[in-house]
Amino acid sequence: MTLAAGSLCLGGIVLFVVLAAGALLAFDEPGTANDGATFDAYVWRVARFTLLQASLSTALSIIFAIPVTRALARQLSFPGRVWVLRLMAxxxxxxxLVAALGLIGIWGRQGVLNSGxxxxxxxxxxxIYGLSGILIAHVFFNMPLAARLMLGxxxxxxGEYWLVGTNLGMRPWSIFRFIEWPAICGLLPGIAGLIFMLCATSFTLVLTLGGGPAASTIEVAIYQALRFDFDPPRAIxxxxxxxxxxxxLLISIRMLTPKADEGHGSGRMVRRFDGRRGLGRAGDGLVIAIAVVFxxxxxxxxxxxxxxxxxxKLVTDPLVQRAFLTSLVIAVVSGLFCVVATAAMIQARQTALASRHPTKPLRGLASGISASTSLVLLVPPVVLGAGWFLLLRxxxxxxxxAPLLVILINMLMAMPFVYRVLEPAIATHSARTGRLAASLGLGGWNRLRFIDWPxxxxxxxxxxxxACALSLGDLGAVALxxxxxxxxxxxxxxxxxxxYRSTDAAGLALFLGLICLMLTIAGTPAADRNDKRKPDAA
Known part of the structure; x- marks a missing residue:
């Protein structure tokens, strides 16, 4: 039953993606073909700009993240450190779209900075429009991501590394060169590849802040080709x-990311003596303050x-109420579909690999499940939407x-993140309770009710x-x-x-941001009152 459910979910995901890609490849409508002219100067210009802005965004995010990471790593205890870390998330x-509106309020022509x-x-x-605005927005989103990954x-x-460095009297530059940089350098290929891919497939920020055809990425160009020009060959x-x-990008990330090398130690508590006083502490405080203000x-x-x-007025507006209800239904349904399908595939993968010598079909099923959760990274939402647009026309x-397509595309968009949350949790839970459930003869609904769900x-x-927050704030699928x-x-x-109804837009942005924030808080586990660890460890 578990293998059948997982196989069914895997088959549905693969079929959904393959049909969209097949529709793009097989499209051949009389009067639309132009003998390869679709790969004209405009297409290559869009491709060059996509790679340019992604490269610059990645470089700036990492360059700014390194001093922030070092400052947070050196200052292990100061008032509000845990809230700074939460702000980074x-x-x-x-x-x-909400972040774009906030950035316009600060960096726009009538924003705080230009007024000053x-x-x-x-x-x-x-x-704020054009390449500069895209870079600012991407740094806003990706610098905290890079900092959190490097900080980890x-x-x-x-702890022995810091003790030896202190005994040798290492200066800050030597500590960075011989201790910190090797740890950061090992993470850089994976972090840079992830940020580059996120920036290269960016849609909403470029659509909002691009400012015109001169600053357009591939995904935005696909949207424009279908939504405004109705030029299927160019979209294909x-x-x-x-x-x-x-x-x-995905192949490069896999090849360039080295295996983790955590170093060997006796588990000694980490105590850093650098940056505790003088210019070092003041400099770290200034860097953290600038990042927080940004x-x-x-x-x-x-x-x-x-x-x-x-x-x-906005709350009582029937159109806003209908939009809120539509967004909520799409978010809840797509979130439930995503969690249920992902959990079924994780259980099927664990069942397939449970035996000591799994057969080739079972190993293939397990590998297919692992790969399927990253399909949306290979075929982004706008490309999926373009394929299904041509298929259903x-x-x-x-x-x-439209409603069903948006739900399914949002489900796939959230699946890589949901998989990374559920897979280790389900694996740990199964290892702890599998033998107990088998000895008690529990299975099916009874096991779910009394063992798995608690x-x-x-x-x-x-x-x-x-998953609901991602779906609720998504513009990529619904744009088509x-x-x-x-x-x-x-x-x-x-x-x-x-x-240009900026006042209404500001109110809607506040609603949308608060709803997504409440969803995030609702899904965050409450701290255990009996947990005696330092708050900074959260």
Missing amino acids: LPLGLPA LAWLGLAQPVS GLERIP ALSMLQITVTAV LVLPLASVVSSGLRSDLT PFGDVALF GLRKPFMMALSF FGSQDMVTLPWLLYSRMGS
Whole structure:
């Protein structure tokens, strides 16, 4: 039963992706082919800009993350450190459209920064649109991600290393060169590859802050080719180019990421003596303060602008209510589908590998399940949407299928993250309770009720809340299929921004951000009152 359910979910995911890709490859409508001219100068210009902005975004995110990481690693205890670490995680769960509006409030033509420059008599404003705006937005999202990943690497350095460094009287530069940099350097290929892929497949930020065709990525160009120009051959060419780029990126990440080498130690408690006083402590404090201000200001701008809008009018607006209900239904359904399908595949994979000598079909099933959770990284949501748009067009109005397509695409989009939350939790739970359940003869519903659900409730709720938050704030899938009949909060927010109704957009951004924040908090396990660890360890 477990193998059948997992195989069914795997087959459905593969079929959904293969049909979309097949529709792109097989599309050949009379009067639309142009003898290979789809790969014209525009397509290559879009590809060059995609790689350029992704490379610059990756480099800037890592360059800025390194001093922030070192400062947090050296200052192990100061008031509010745990909240700084939590702030670093906040952009990961924030809808890109909400963050874009907050960045416009700080860096835009009428934003805080340009107003300050004008007050100083400087005539050249900072532009948030175009390449500069895309870079600022990507650093806002990815610098905290890089810092948290690097910080984990520094925290795993054995305590003996710091003790030896102190006994040798190492200066800060020597500590960085011989102790910190080797740990960071081993993580850089994986971190850089992940950030590069996220930036290369960025859609919402580029669509909002790109400012025009001159700053367009492959995903945005696919959307424009179908939504505005209705040029399927160009959309197909761009989709194939996007799949090629993402495939090369995924293979490069796998090849360049080294195996973890944590170093060997006796488990001695980590005590760092560098950066405790003088210029070192002041410099670390300044770096942390700048990072906090950079992250907090856009969030504060969203809250401030949202509170100045007519919230009562927005709450009572029938269109906003319908958009909220549509977004909530899509988020909950896609989140449930994602968690259930992922859990079924994880259980099937563990069952397939449970025997000491699994057969080739079982090993193939296990490998296929592991690979399927990354299919959405290879075939991004806009490409999936483009394929299904072409596949369903002969059957009538594609908008009729829009809700189901958006739910399925959002489910696949969240699956890589949900898999990484549930897989270790289910593996640990099975190792602890498998023999007990077998000895008691528990199975099926009784095992789920009395053993599995009490032990796995927290990771399941965390995965569900994260999947719902991702779906609720997504604009990529609904951008192709959104219409007057299916309006979501992100689509309505983007429409209000495009029609220069900035006050309404600010209020909608506040609603959307608060809902996603509440979903994230609801899925975060409460701290155990009996846990005596330091708060900074959270």
